[in-house]
Amino acid sequence: MLFDVQPKTSIDELFGRRAEYLSFLDAIEKRRNFFIITGPRRIGKTSFLYASLNELEKEYGIPYAVIDARAATSLNSKYPQRVIAERLYKAIIRKGFVGGVISKIKGLKIGGIEIETQDKNPDIIDVLSAINEGNELAIIAFDEAQYLRFSNEDLTKLFAWVLDSLHNIVLVFTGSQVGVLDNFLRLDEGNAPLFGRYEVRIPLPRFNPSESLEFLKRGFEEYGIETNERDLLPVVKVLDGVPGWLVHYGAHRVDGLPHDEAIEKVLEKAMTYVQTEFQELDKLSPRYRVVMRAIAKLSEGKGYARWERIKSLAEEELGDEIDEKSMRNYLSKLVDYGFLETIGYGKYRIPDPVMYRVFRR
């Protein structure tokens, strides 16, 4: 059901994203081993990831394991590799990822992880090597991979080793905070471990207005609800092609709320989202919110705001001056986190329409 609020897990449940899936498949067939799937939050990265991986497993027999990097770092923020090793190990056991090579892991002694199976303490290197040995091809994906940057050890070294030495393993990373993810992977930094690796990027764009309309129509049809396309236009405008918000709107309507209340609920939800997502930036400075509010206000009508005007409006709200360097820093961090986009020199916009409304209030 399209209005199911959980991430979709099969290609049949996924609306659109056909071209993106085919590019993924095509690159897998060409034996590319390093993928980065990007897009703003709620755009459907997790859904695309699971749906594609399940399809690849079903159709081509390629096993996979997905590590939720956010969960891995919250379980063990300093050593997420322990959680990763454990998750991969469990995936091996569950899916029969590898056959005979499991015994190789059993005999190994490594510190740190508690798992329920009788096989204690798998080490990430051993687990990865076993997966590599036991499969012609296997995919390991890290959802919201930017969270791995909190690890005590530089995991990019591990990833570089996998890409260089374990030729049967494909690594996939997803991230909504694209700049933060890029800063973590440091693909363009000459002396960084992953420098020079060939990555395939699959950006997931917002639905265009016609796709959003079709998405809503089909979603309602699944519940036997007839809709008038023109009644759906305001929703398409306000929620502007972010599937996650369209789903929430649809789910509220199906549960009986009228249009205005459903939109209001989506905004409330978005507010909670913003609060959690903004926490990291709040810790750095309360000014990030001030800057976002200034941009939201200035964007009205034209959809973007200019550097100088943002600065002066933010200063007005703060009753204090912001020096140029700090201002540049605030804006580039907000871009890194995916809260802002640059559209030409000195012009910024808030790409998520719901977030725009949250800051516009």
Ligand code: ADP
């Ligand atoms: P992300 O990982 O980018 O935050 P999710 O995959 O969690 O996004 O998707 C957010 C919501 O939108 C979920 O309810 C999911 O079911 C829905 N969704 C996202 N993309 C699609 C799609 N292509 N087709 C159907 N539903 C989608």
